[in-house]
Structures are given as structure tokens and as C-alpha cells.
Amino acid sequence: MKILAIAQSKGGTGKTTIALNLLAASSEAGHRSVLVDADHHAAGSTVMVGFSPPERSLSAVLRHNVHPLEVAHLVPEFNCLVLPGSYALSDLPQDTPLNALSDCVHSIASEPLDISDQAFSPDLVIIDCPGGDVAMTRMALYAADCVAVPMNFSALDLTANETTINLIAAVRELRGGRPSLAGIIPNRIQRGDSVARDLAFLVASRIPLLPTIPESNLIRRTGSAVDIGRRVVVMSHPKSSAAQQFRQLFGVLNGDRPWSREDGLRNLAEQLRTTAEELLPESEEAERGMALQGTPA
Numbered sequence: 494m495k496i497l498a499i500a501q502s503k504g505g506t507g508k509t510t511i512a513l514n515l516l517a518a519s520s521e522a523g524h525r526s527v528l529v530d531a532d533h534h535a536a537g538s539t540v541m542v543g544f545s546p547p548e549r550s551l552s553a554v555l556r557h558n559v560h561p562l563e564v565a566h567l568v569p570e571f572n573c574l575v576l577p578g579s580y581a582l583s584d585l586p587q588d589t590p591l592n593a594l595s596d597c598v599h600s601i602a603s604e605p606l607d608i609s610d611q612a613f614s615p616d617l618v619i620i621d622c623p624g625g626d627v628a629m630t631r632m633a634l635y636a637a638d639c640v641a642v643p644m645n646f647s648a649l650d651l652t653a654n655e656t657t658i659n660l661i662a663a664v665r666e667l668r669g670g671r672p673s674l675a676g677i678i679p680n681r682i683q684r685g686d687s688v689a690r691d692l693a694f695l696v697a698s699r700i701p702l703l704p705t706i707p708e709s710n711l712i713r714r715t716g717s718a719v720d721i722g723r724r725v726v727v728m729s730h731p732k733s734s735a736a737q738q739f740r741q742l743f744g745v746l747n748g749d750r751p752w753s754r755e756d757g758l759r760n761l762a763e764q765l766r767t768t769a770e771e772l773l774p775e776s777e778e779a780e781r782g783m784a785l786q787g788t789p790a
């Protein structure tokens with residue numbers, strides 16, 4: 494079983510959107526999964542199972558040692574068990590142990606679950622981290638084997654991204670190199686996006702890029718369909734390029750598809766209508782880096 498955190502302390506970068514579409518892609522590929530909604534806004538679990546009060550959410554597991562199965566919902570359309578978030582996650586007691594979320598996730602893995610008279614042993618756990626809540630993100634990183642970081646490509650996002658990368662580095666140091674950093678997911682990238690083209694080299698020279706998710710009205714429109722099986726683009730528009738990119742992202746994160754740094758650059762370059770070489774011009778790197786920091790060129 495793999496535990497994947499989707500983390501980015503900057504809000505609104507696409508964590509929940511990506512988590513839900515990865516769950517759909519996982520289900521399509523025949524896997525069983527768990528969504529741990531670690532966000533006090535609880536957007537992901539609300540899309541999947543509706544509103545959950547604190548006593549029926551992850552908060553009760555972390556505060557009162559309630560067993561995760563007592564608050565979990567099975568969503569057959571996604572072949573997924575959902576541990577819902579709730580607003581009570583925003584003010585957990587200060588002495589909540591750093592490994593509380595890890596214990597919760599592993600208690601799901603260690604027991605063969607019996608849900609509706611069916612054994613349910615998950616292959617994948619996705620933790621949807623909150624924006625702006627460093628303490629909860631740290632707990633998620635303590636639980637995860639692997640972390641992927643959705644990022645929008647603007648100068649402000651680039652600056653904010655450092656907080657998450659530093660947090661991951663700090664946890665990796667304490668945990669002896671875990672979770673592994675799968676890479677940045679360039680999200681909301683538009684065709685020919687010149688801002689993303691200018692910023693790509695600052696990110697890609699340090700951190701691998703995962704498959705790029707395009708800016709897409711199809712993605713933005715989903716979430717509230719009456720039919721739960723149509724609430725994410727992978728299911729509502731399975732042939733769209735956005736759906737294909739989510740499937741590719743799932744394949745890479747699940748280890749089914751080989752993916753190199755060059756693949757990441759090429760994938761972003763395709764969306765930007767340019768070449769991988771253009772995104773990483775070594776000779777200009779230092780000069781452009783300085784310009785972004787406000788140094789006169």
C-alpha cells in the first residue's frame with residue numbers, strides 16, 4: 494500500500510482537484526483506495542460523501558482515538574473509502590502527536606477491513622492536505638511514503654512554493670529521507686503560457702516536474718454533478734486531454750510508468766508550445782534568477 498500526500502501550503506493550487514481525479518484514475522485501473530481529507534474545509538470529502546460533522550470525521554479519530562472505520566464511508570463509484578474532513582481539524586489540541594495521522598492511516602492498512610460484508614484492503618491512500626495549515630501538512634508528511642506538490646506558475650506561487658519545499662525537506666531530514674518527493678505538478682497551465690515558460694526553469698532546475706495538468710473549464714465545472722460518478726473530469730469526460738493527463742499522472746505516481754526529469758520538461762513544454770531546451774536555458778539561468786529577485790538586469 495502506498496501513502497501519497499498531495500501537499501502545498503499555498504491555497505487553491507489544485508490539491509483537492511488532483512486528489513479526486515487520481516482516485517478516479519486509480520479506480521479505473523482496478524485499485525482500491527482511501528481518501529484522507531486532512532483539510533478543515535473538507536472540500537474533497539464533501540464532493541464524495543457530503544457534509545460530515547466533527548464527531549463523524551477525521552477530527553474525532555485524531556482527538557478522541559475513534560477508530561477510522563467508525564467515521565469512514567465507502568464510495569463504490571470510486572472504489573474508495575473516505576475519511577471525511579471537518580472544520581474541527583482547524584483547531585486540534587496543540588499536543589496532538591505528530592504521528593497521529595500516521596497511526597490513523599496505518600490502522601486502516603493493518604486490519605483487513607470488513608465493509609458491508611466485503612473485505613477492503615486498499616492499494617493506495619491519498620492524503621488531501623490543507624492550504625495554509627503547516628501543522629496538519631507536517632502530520633501528513635509524517636504519514637506519507639511519497640509527496641506530490643501541485644503548483645500554479647506565477648511569481649507569487651513560486652515564492653510560496655518554497656515554504657512547502659522547505660517543510661518537506663525538514664520532515665525528510667527527521668525521517669531519514671521520507672517521504673520521497675515525487676515532484677511538482679504544474680497545474681492550470683495554459684497553452685503558450687509565457688509566464689509559466691519564464692518560471693519553468695527556476696522550478697525544473699531543482700525539482701522534477703510531474704505530468705502537467707492544463708487549465709480546463711471541464712475541470713472547473715465538475716464537482717457538483719448529481720451523479721457522483723460524474724463529479725471529476727476523469728469520469729465525466731474520460732476522453733478529454735485533462736482526463737488523459739490525470740491518468741498519466743496516476744501512472745507515474747503509482748510507479749506504473751517510467752518518468753524522468755526530461756519527460757517532465759517535455760510534457761510542460763508541449764503544453765506551452767515550446768521545447769524542453771527552451772525551458773531550461775543553462776546560460777541564462779543565473780541572470781534570469783536574479784531578475785526575479787528584483788536585481789536590476
Ligand SMILES: Nc1ncnc2c1ncn2[C@@H]1O[C@H](COP(=O)(O)OP(=O)(O)OP(=O)(O)O)[C@@H](O)[C@H]1O
Nearest residue numbers: 504505506507508509510624681707708709712713
Ligand atoms: N486545472 C484546472 N483547470 C481549471 N480550474 C482548476 C484546475 N485545477 C483547479 N482548478 C480550480 O481551482 C480552484 C482551486 O482548486 P482546489 O480546490 O482543487 O485547490 P486546493 O489546492 O485544494 O485548495 P485549498 O488549498 O483551498 O484546499 C477550484 O475552483 C478548482 O475548480
Ligand SMILES: [Mg+2]
Nearest residue numbers: 508509532536
Ligand atoms: Mg483543497
